[in-house]
Amino acid sequence: MKVLVIGGGAREHALCRSLSQDPSVTELHCAPGNAGIAQVATVHPVDQLDGALVADLAAKLGADLVVVGPEAPLVAGVADAVRAAGIPVFGPSGAAAQLEGSKAFAKDVMAGAGVPTARSYVCTTPEEAAEALDAFGAPYVVKDDGLAAGKGVVVTSDRAAALAHAASCERVVIEEYLDGPEVSLFAITDGTTVLPLQPAQDFKRALDGDEGPNTGGMGAYSPLPWAPAGLVQEVLDTVLQPTVDELRRRGTGFSGLLYAGLALTSRGTRVIEFNARFGDPETQVVLARLRTPLAGVLLASATGTLDQLEPLRWDEGAAVTVVIASEGYPAAPRTGDPIEGLAEAEADGTAYVLHAGTKADEDGRVLSAGGRVLSVTATGADLAEARDRAYAAVARISLKGGQHRTDIALKAATA
Ligand code: AMP
Numbered sequence: 001m002k003v004l005v006i007g008g009g010a011r012e013h014a015l016c017r018s019l020s021q022d023p024s025v026t027e028l029h030c031a032p033g034n035a036g037i038a039q040v041a042t043v044h045p046v047d048q049l050d051g052a053l054v055a056d057l058a059a060k061l062g063a064d065l066v067v068v069g070p071e072a073p074l075v076a077g078v079a080d081a082v083r084a085a086g087i088p089v090f091g092p093s094g095a096a097a098q099l100e101g102s103k104a105f106a107k108d109v110m111a112g113a114g115v116p117t118a119r120s121y122v123c124t125t126p127e128e129a130a131e132a133l134d135a136f137g138a139p140y141v142v143k144d145d146g147l148a149a150g151k152g153v154v155v156t157s158d159r160a161a162a163l164a165h166a167a168s169c170e171r172v173v174i175e176e177y178l179d180g181p182e183v184s185l186f187a188i189t190d191g192t193t194v195l196p197l198q199p200a201q202d203f204k205r206a207l208d209g210d211e212g213p214n215t216g217g218m219g220a221y222s223p224l225p226w227a228p229a230g231l232v233q234e235v236l237d238t239v240l241q242p243t244v245d246e247l248r249r250r251g252t253g254f255s256g257l258l259y260a261g262l263a264l265t266s267r268g269t270r271v272i273e274f275n276a277r278f279g280d281p282e283t284q285v286v287l288a289r290l291r292t293p294l295a296g297v298l299l300a301s302a303t304g305t306l307d308q309l310e311p312l313r314w315d316e317g318a319a320v321t322v323v324i325a326s327e328g329y330p331a332a333p334r335t336g337d338p339i340e341g342l343a344e345a346e347a348d349g350t351a352y353v354l355h356a357g358t359k360a361d362e363d364g365r366v367l368s369a370g371g372r373v374l375s376v377t378a379t380g381a382d383l384a385e386a387r388d389r390a391y392a393a394v395a396r397i398s399l400k401g402g403q404h405r406t407d408i409a410l411k412a413a414t415a
Contacts, residue, residue, distance in 0.1 A: 001295050002027040004058050005041065006048050006078065007069030008034045010323075010356035010375035011280035014287045015067060015294070016041045017354065022293035029061055035366045036355025048073045051081025058087050065090065065299050068256075071147060071277050075101040079256070088302035092276050096247055096254040100276040103145050103173040110271060113246035115239050117271040120175035129166035132174035133159060141178075145171040153214055178263035178270050183227060184220075184282045185260045187240045188297060191253035193306035194240045195297075196232050198289055198314055199224050200282035201412070206330060208407045215330045216372055219408030221320045221383055222285040226415060231269075235260060239271055255301055281321050284354055284377045288319035320386040320409045321377040322394050323356070326368050327401025333357075333371035334401060341397040342366060351378035351393035368399055383413035 001024050005012050013036050019025050020040040031054065033043030046053050049072060058066050066082045068074055068091035077094030098105045104122045121132040133140050140162035144152030154165040166172045186197040200222035206212035239260050247254040259275035287294065291313035300306045326333040335357070345353050354377055357370015374397065378389035387409045394404060
């Protein structure tokens with residue numbers, strides 16, 4: 001199988017790593033990729049938001065499968081363009097990706113499907129926003145309606161800050177605050193059959209102890225030893241399957257990766273958000289534990305044959321990933337700094353480094369090229385071992401001004 005992956009972050013590096021280890025994959029390509037992906041795939045400098053260019057590249061390569069990683073190309077209809085060229089593609093249509101692209105659309109689908117989520121109002125004026133904030137009370141949750149790379153959400157007890165965020169967006173969703181721990185549960189679907197993966201937890205805030213601003217995600221781990229037994233089946237029955245069925249009923253069938261961000265509240269499981277693609281950084285730990293070769297699973301989604309797939313096989317152990325971000329992330333990330341210690345971090349074979357925002361210069365040195373720079377990943381018999389291995393590798397890497405959290409998976413590993 002010849003596979004083309006679209007995107008250039010640590011999620012795509014994780015996808016490419018797994019695909020490169022799948023014996024059925026004979027050729028692996030990625031556009032645009034990054035310095036790390038270039039070590040396992042042939043990279044192509046193609047604009048990932050341009051569906052026609054991506055479809056052309058896929059046709060030229062003779063790709064048997066295209067895997068679209070990030071949300072922006074999905075919302076821009078890149079999967080539609082590839083599908084129209086007759087090439088199997090893993091990822092939803094632009095219309096179905098509105099599940100992530102518009103929070104208001106997602107709320108409407110959830111209402112139609114009877115999926116439990118926070119009560120909410122869609123607001124377009126300061127008056128409406130003020131009314132909604134006061135209806136729910138503090139803490140306030142204000143979400144930009146459009147795509148914001150995980151950074152459009154403000155959760156605050158400061159009413160003025162909540163109002164200011166609402167005013168800075170064209171359209172916002174204001175909703176009730178959900179208490180309780182968060183879980184990310186991914187499912188692969190072909191529009192009818194839904195195959196849940198293993199749950200993971202990510203760390204959205206920039207600083208230890210869940211302080212600081214929301215980010216794209218600073219680390220993740222899987223499995224969740226504290227999660228209630230039966231959680232995956234419950235979410236499949238009450239969230240994932242009803243949502244996929246509702247979208248099919250509406251004529252916007254969803255195939256690809258359905259990501260449910262959940263809060264396990266005192267009043268039951270609630271959906272915080274849906275995403276239309278693999279989550280970053282949870283993908284790094286979920287794929288680290290997946291034993292079933294990946295390409296066949298993604299192809300079954302693309303070709304509508306998931307019901308014929310053998311049950312997925314999983315590593316019994318644990319995986320932890322720690323994100324190294326650049327100085328100033330998320331507000332004003334500094335880029336262009338050399339990264340040292342990448343080989344040393346992987347030297348003992350217990351951890352590996354997935355690249356997020358990196359690029360190679362003319363001398364082959366690896367430079368930072370984005371807010372999140374690396375995703376250092378390790379597996380182990382349990383979370384404590386995976387965590388120790390990941391942090392030992394992080395300690396061998398140097399990036400000027402680089403920052404990482406020191407408490408990824410800490411509570412879960414020591415509970
Ligand atoms: P989202 O982009 O919708 O996933 O929101 C980003 C983060 O904001 C989530 O992971 C939560 O930590 C937080 N958040 C979003 N919605 C709520 C809510 N209704 N109640 C509490 N926290 C929330």
